[in-house]
Amino acid sequence: xxxxxxxxxxxxxxxxxxxxxxxxxxxxxxxxxxxxxxxxxxxxxxxxxxxxxxxxxxxxxxxxxxxxxxxxxxxxxxxxxxxxxxxxxxxxxxxxxxxxxxxxxxxxxxxxxxxxxxxxxxxxxxxxxxxxxxxxxxxxxxxxxxxxxxxxxxxxxxxxxxxxxxxxxxxxxxxxxxxxxxxxxxxxxxxxxxxxxxxxxxxxxxxxxxxxxxxxxxxxxxxxxxxxxxxxxxxxxxxxxxxxxxxxxxxxxxxxxxxxxxxxxxxxxxxxxxxxxxxxxxxxxxxxxxxxxxxxxxxxxxxxxxxxxxxxxxxxxxxxxxxxxxxxxxxxxxxxxxxxxxxxxxxxxxxxxxxxxxxxxxxxxxxxxxxxxxxxxxxxxxxxxxxxxxxxxxxxxxxxxxxxxxxxxxxxxxxxxxxxxxxxxxxxxxxxxxxxxxxxxxxxxxxxxxxxxxxxxxxxxxxxxxxxxxxxxxxxxxxxxxxxxxxxxxxxxxxxxxxx
Amino acid sequence: xxxxxxxxxxxxxxxxxxxxxxxxxxxxxxxxxxxxxxxxxxxxxxxxxxxxxxxxxxxxxxxxxxxxxxxxxxxxxxxxxxxxxxxxxxxxxxxxxxxxxxxxxxxxxxxxxxxxxxxxxxxxxxxxxxxxxxxxxxxxxxxxxxxxxxxxxxxxxxxxxxxxxxxxxxxxxxxxxxxxxxxxxxxxxxxxxxxxxxxxxxxxxxxxxxxxxxxxxxxxxxxxxxxxxxxxxxxxxxxxxxxxxxxxxxxxxxxxxxxxxxxxxxxxxxxxxxxxxxxxxxxxxxxxxxxxxxxxxxxxxxxxxxxxxxxxxxxxxxxxxxxxxx
Numbered sequence: 001x002x003x004x005x006x007x008x009x010x011x012x013x014x015x016x017x018x019x020x021x022x023x024x025x026x027x028x029x030x031x032x033x034x035x036x037x038x039x040x041x042x043x044x045x046x047x048x049x050x051x052x053x054x055x056x057x058x059x060x061x062x063x064x065x066x067x068x069x070x071x072x073x074x075x076x077x078x079x080x081x082x083x084x085x086x087x088x089x090x091x092x093x094x095x096x097x098x099x100x101x102x103x104x105x106x107x108x109x110x111x112x113x114x115x116x117x118x119x120x121x122x123x124x125x126x127x128x129x130x131x132x133x134x135x136x137x138x139x140x141x142x143x144x145x146x147x148x149x150x151x152x153x154x155x156x157x158x159x160x161x162x163x164x165x166x167x168x169x170x171x172x173x174x175x176x177x178x179x180x181x182x183x184x185x186x187x188x189x190x191x192x193x194x195x196x197x198x199x200x201x202x203x204x205x206x207x208x209x210x211x212x213x214x215x216x217x218x219x220x221x222x223x224x225x226x227x228x229x230x231x232x233x234x235x236x237x238x239x240x241x242x243x244x245x246x247x248x249x250x251x252x253x254x255x256x257x258x259x260x261x262x263x264x265x266x267x268x269x270x271x272x273x274x275x276x277x278x279x280x281x282x283x284x285x286x287x288x289x290x291x292x293x294x295x296x297x298x299x300x301x302x303x304x305x306x307x308x309x310x311x312x313x314x315x316x317x318x319x320x321x322x323x324x325x326x327x328x329x330x331x332x333x334x335x336x337x338x339x340x341x342x343x344x345x346x347x348x349x350x351x352x353x354x355x356x357x358x359x360x361x362x363x364x365x366x367x368x369x370x371x372x373x374x375x376x377x378x379x380x381x382x383x384x385x386x387x388x389x390x391x392x393x394x395x396x397x398x399x400x401x402x403x404x405x406x407x408x409x410x411x412x413x414x415x416x417x418x419x420x421x422x423x424x425x426x427x428x429x430x431x432x433x434x435x436x437x438x439x440x441x442x443x444x445x446x447x448x449x450x451x452x453x454x455x456x457x458x459x460x461x462x463x464x465x466x467x468x469x470x471x472x473x474x475x476x477x478x479x480x481x482x483x484x485x486x487x488x489x490x491x492x493x494x495x496x497x498x499x500x
Numbered sequence: 501x502x503x504x505x506x507x508x509x510x511x512x513x514x515x516x517x518x519x520x521x522x523x524x525x526x527x528x529x530x531x532x533x534x535x536x537x538x539x540x541x542x543x544x545x546x547x548x549x550x551x552x553x554x555x556x557x558x559x560x561x562x563x564x565x566x567x568x569x570x571x572x573x574x575x576x577x578x579x580x581x582x583x584x585x586x587x588x589x590x591x592x593x594x595x596x597x598x599x600x601x602x603x604x605x606x607x608x609x610x611x612x613x614x615x616x617x618x619x620x621x622x623x624x625x626x627x628x629x630x631x632x633x634x635x636x637x638x639x640x641x642x643x644x645x646x647x648x649x650x651x652x653x654x655x656x657x658x659x660x661x662x663x664x665x666x667x668x669x670x671x672x673x674x675x676x677x678x679x680x681x682x683x684x685x686x687x688x689x690x691x692x693x694x695x696x697x698x699x700x701x702x703x704x705x706x707x708x709x710x711x712x713x714x715x716x717x718x719x720x721x722x723x724x725x726x727x728x729x730x731x732x733x734x735x736x737x738x739x740x741x742x743x744x745x746x747x748x749x750x751x752x753x754x755x756x757x758x759x760x761x762x763x764x765x766x767x768x769x770x771x772x773x774x775x776x777x778x779x780x781x782x783x784x785x786x787x788x789x790x791x792x793x794x795x796x797x798x799x800x801x802x803x804x805x806x807x808x809x810x811x812x813x814x815x816x817x818x819x820x821x822x823x824x825x826x
């Protein structure tokens with residue numbers, strides 16, 4: 001019941017006029033960022049974080065709006081997947097598989113409506129999960145000492161390597177690039193300067209904001225410049241934008257199952273919407289695809305990834321709010337937002353900043369409803385926005401990003417650095433390296449190193465500190481399990497094929 | 501009025517006017533906080549800008565700018581390198597800044613005399629904090645325990661080895677007669693994280709700052725074994741003993757001060773000194789200082805420059821002793 005009281009106090013924070021406005025604004029902008037191919041939640045949050053900060057918004061207001069962008073983008077990503085067969089963001093890749101065929105059959109409207117409802121259900125289930133599980137995890141988080149954090153990071157990296165995308169080697173190289181960027185700056189334990197070349201601006205290492213703007217705004221824009229405009233695509237006609245009860249009931253179990261899968265995947269540190277939607281789509285296909293209709297416009301194949309990627313956004317906030325460990329690339333950026341405001345995300349956040357945490361959670365309930373309401377009447381407007389020419393979009397994005405970086409750091413060196421990282425990011429992307437592992441390597445690597453050093457300082461250099469205590473053993477067990485998941489699933493798939 | 505008298509008066513008026521025109525007066529005063537908004541340097545700048553605004557000692561409002569990076573290293577280099585004669589700007593600094601200068605971390609060639617030190621306007625004091633259910637009740641018990649078993653428990657604080665936070669742990673180690681290198685010291689990112697680790701029993705002693713900690717004082721989760729001040733502090737700290745009265749010569753001040761660029765003229769420097777001297781006597785200033793949890797610590801002008809040279813010398817010796825520099 002304590003949870004409900006806290007949630008009520010959160011609603012008091014979230015329902016102030018300013019916050020209601022920011023929720024709707026965040027959701028709108030998020031849908032927009034999600035809908036535009038190339039730009040996703042991580043870019044949206046990265047570009048708007050410095051703006052929020054410079055405008056002097058208090059931390060809870062910034063976070064409410066940025067989170068709105070996050071789950072709003074998971075909502076919006078489906079639009080261009082369905083209409084253009086171009087995923088709006090990484091989490092919407094699997095939405096194309098059945099969404100686009102539906103649109104081709106003249107069912108673009110129902111597809112948009114159904115996926116909207118699926119997103120809403122996914123988001124809502126995840127927020128309910130967040131409401132009840134986050135305080136539980138927060139209450140044990142105090143027992144996470146340096147050694148537990150270190151093993152948790154090992155688990156996170158194992159998750160990345162086991163689940164990330166089609167090319168694990170590239171994911172791991174991406175992680176290594178992130179780690180390399182992360183070691184620059186003062187050594188947290190000894191105070192020795194590393195790889196700074198005597199440049200005072202590098203003493204604190206690469207500022208988080210510079211890294212994300214470089215990797216996610218600058219490199220994105222360079223990629224956009226070489227693509228044709230989405231205005232060249234032919235838009236399918238949108239007929240009825242609603243979905244019948246019969247259609248919804250047809251998908252109900254798929255949606256509930258995928259929401260739970262998405263939520264769990266989101267909670268795992270180091271994963272994200274793309275993995276959540278991939279896993280849920282694959283499972284939905286294995287369970288439901290008896291007639292071989294998946295991939296040809298099956299409604300369940302559309303509902304599965306959309307419920308999952310929205311549920312993932314809610315789940316990913318749990319480790320961020322309770323342990324200070326991002327559950328996904330975008331929450332890594334949100335974590336940066338907290339640190340920009342000098343707030344230490346960690347076990348004490350729920351105790352010391354209850355209004356911030358519960359205000360954020362409450363705002364997500366409101367935001368999800370807002371998204372559902374916005375999405376039905378406005379879906380036609382969003383499809384128009386998809387046709388915004390790049391000559392208008394690209395300069396606006398880059399100006400926003402640079403203004404943000406400069407206003408936070410007050411230094412042209414920061415701008416230069418973000419451009420250099422942007423060029424690096426551009427080449428990585430051209431070589432098809434996924435960027436989420438890079439940012440996770442950057443963020444998790446620091447947490448991992450700091451805690452390794454702390455653990456050794458506590459144990460006097462003894463390794464056995466990592467094998468003491470229940471939490472460590474649970475984490476080691478999970479790590480081994482997750483590493484075997486790809487192997488087990490392959491074996492199961494083989495059996496399945498043989499049995500057929 | 502005779503012609504001569506008229507001439508003299510007009511001459512005097514001209515002289516007075518022109519000298520008034522010549523006298524330095526800031527037009528756009530700036531306080532540079534070498535960190536992100538919200539930290540300790542921001543606090544120092546707000547103290548000056550708010551109290552100057554309230555007393556109208558400087559008519560023009562003072563704005564606060566930020567230049568994060570290397571706990572002040574970026575700002576130090578920037579001021580010396582690019583704005584050495586900018587008399588409109590004062591820059592916030594604290595004990596940690598001098599500690600870094602002494603260890604060459606602000607640039608190998610820079611000393612405290614690379615800038616002109618203006619004034620220190622307040623201080624916080626070190627405090628030895630443990631969990632409420634810890635086995636120690638006095639500093640003597642803790643020191644004896646550390647002496648008997650240097651690796652028996654871990655001390656942790658919000659900074660790396662050699663930082664202001666570490667120094668407080670090193671002082672305890674020295675009291676116990678052990679080399680600071682031999683204690684178990686765990687570096688966290690900021691005092692908040694260290695305090696959480698103390699609560700989770702991952703570290704057993706947190707040498708922190710008392711004003712910064714004061715919000716937690718009534719929570720009942722911690723106890724303060726000693727405050728590292730010369731005398732007992734007023735208010736809610738009044739019943740916490742100092743290290744000194746427990747028989748240990750351990751004082752640690754975390755003063756907050758300001759400097760200006762090295763090429764600011766003597767006239768301009770004196771202008772600031774004069775204004776600050778006026779400021780510290782006002783009740784508005786005292787109120788603002790108390791509001792920010794700072795204790796009185798006022799050193800102004802040439803005295804401050806001298807104080808800084810002594811601090812630098814002291815910290816150099818400390819760093820050498822601890823094996824941080826050669």
